[in-house]
Structures are given as C-alpha cells and as structure tokens.
Amino acid sequence: MAIESLEKKYKIAACFYDLLDYPWERMYRRWRPKLLNDLNGDVLEAGVGTGRNLPYYPADIQLTAIDQSAAMLAKAKKRAGQAACPVTFYQEDVCELKHIADLKFDWVIATFLFCVLPAEYHDKALSELAKVLKPGGRLRLLEIVYSKDPSIKRRQQRLAKFAETIYGARFDRNILATLERSEYFTDIKTQYLKEDTYLLVDAVRAIT
Numbered sequence: 001m002a003i004e005s006l007e008k009k010y011k012i013a014a015c016f017y018d019l020l021d022y023p024w025e026r027m028y029r030r031w032r033p034k035l036l037n038d039l040n041g042d043v044l045e046a047g048v049g050t051g052r053n054l055p056y057y058p059a060d061i062q063l064t065a066i067d068q069s070a071a072m073l074a075k076a077k078k079r080a081g082q083a084a085c086p087v088t089f090y091q092e093d094v095c096e097l098k099h100i101a102d103l104k105f106d107w108v109i110a111t112f113l114f115c116v117l118p119a120e121y122h123d124k125a126l127s128e129l130a131k132v133l134k135p136g137g138r139l140r141l142l143e144i145v146y147s148k149d150p151s152i153k154r155r156q157q158r159l160a161k162f163a164e165t166i167y168g169a170r171f172d173r174n175i176l177a178t179l180e181r182s183e184y185f186t187d188i189k190t191q192y193l194k195e196d197t198y199l200l201v202d203a204v205r206a207i208t
C-alpha cells in the first residue's frame with residue numbers, strides 16, 4: 001500500500017481509532033509508562049497517532065511528535081495537555097523529514113509505526129531517523145509481530161484482516177531484520193512484552 005493511501009485510511013480511522021483500539025489499549029497503557037520513563041533530553045516520537053504515549057513522557061524532556069496524518073495529529077494535539085513535558089507537533093512523513101533538524105535527538109520512539117508502514121519504506125524511514133539522532137542516541141520501537149507458535153499465530157491471523165483494513169497494520173513486517181542490516185544502528189536489544197508477539201526493540205545510533 002502506498003504511503004498516500006495510508007494517509008487516506010487514517011483520515012477515516014482517526015474518527016474511531018481510540019474506540020476501536022480500546023480493548024488493546026487497556027494492555028498497552030500498562031506498558032507505555034515503562035517504555036518512556038527512562039528518556040532524557042530531546043525526544044522525537046514518530047507516528048504519534050492520537051497521542052496515547054503523551055501522558056507518560058517524563059516532565060524534563062523536550063518532545064517533538066510527528067505523524068503523516070493530519071487527522072491523527074489533530075487528535076494528538078487535543079491530548080497535549082496530558083503531557084507533563086513541552087510538545088511540538090509536525091505533520092511529517094517519517095520517510096522524508098522536512099521540519100526536523102539533523103543530529104538533534106537523544107531518543108526516537110515509535111510504537112506500532114513499522115507494522116503500519118509498508119516494508120519497502122523501512123530502509124528509508126530508518127535512514128531518516130538515523131539522520132536526526134545524535135551519534136550514540138537511542139531508538140526504541142514497539143511492534144506487533146507474528147508468533148512462531150502455530151496456535152497463537154492462528155489467533156493472530158483471525159485478527160489480521162481487521163488490522164490491515166482499519167489500520168493498514170500487518171504482523172509480518174519485519175523491522176528487526178531491516179534494523180539488523182542497517183549500517184546506522186548498533187547494540188540492538190530485543191524483548192517480548194507478551195508471548196512472542198509484542199516486540200520491544202532498543203538500538204543505538206552508530207557513531208560513524
């Protein structure tokens with residue numbers, strides 16, 4: 001799916017995103033504080049969506065939040081008051097960062113972005129994120145992936161059509177493989193938050 005049609009999808013999805021996602025958000029909201037509580041300095045959140053992470057950022061960071069969907073960004077801006085830190089929003093495609101200064105960020109955070117972004121754009125997105133991270137800066141991703149356990153995978157496959165139709169999300173987009181091939185990132189660490197389906201990835205911007 002081209003990036004433009006993803007933007008059209010999210011124009012509609014934004015209207016009911018929080019409602020439809022609520023059953024999963026009840027689980028995610030237990031994880032979000034732990035994903036964000038050790039951040040410092042300048043932080044970029046890519047694919048901020050409706051701003052579900054905003055309440056959990058530490059007060060002493062400077063947050064820049066981007067999303068390519070104006071409709072999703074509008075929802076996130078309504079949640080800006082729930083953030084303890086200052087937030088600046090931009091409508092930006094993660095594959096072509098125009099408003100974001102190079103070498104600015106200590107951290108980049110993206111939750112459920114790369115399962116939505118078509119795989120052919122993953123290299124480009126990672127190189128853009130590498131460009132804006134300081135050398136030694138950190139990338140943290142949370143993604144949903146297919147389980148290797150056949151019974152869990154069958155359960156996921158029953159949801160797959162819904163996830164792709166509504167969110168453009170697929171569980172077979174393997175950002176970890178792209179990251180491992182990338183010249184820009186090193187010290188890649190992974191952890192599953194539930195079964196082998198919710199994958200947390202930490203990586204360091206290589207000093208080149």
Ligand SMILES: C[S@@+](CC[C@H](N)C(=O)[O-])C[C@H]1O[C@@H](n2cnc3c(N)ncnc32)[C@H](O)[C@@H]1O
Nearest residue numbers: 010047048049052067068069072093094111112
């Ligand atoms: C599944 S939502 C996740 C939202 C949020 N991160 C969360 O954890 O709830 C994916 C978000 O990524 C955004 N997105 C998709 N492609 C993008 C791109 N190329 N650049 C920036 N944002 C993008 C979508 O508009 C959507 O808001």
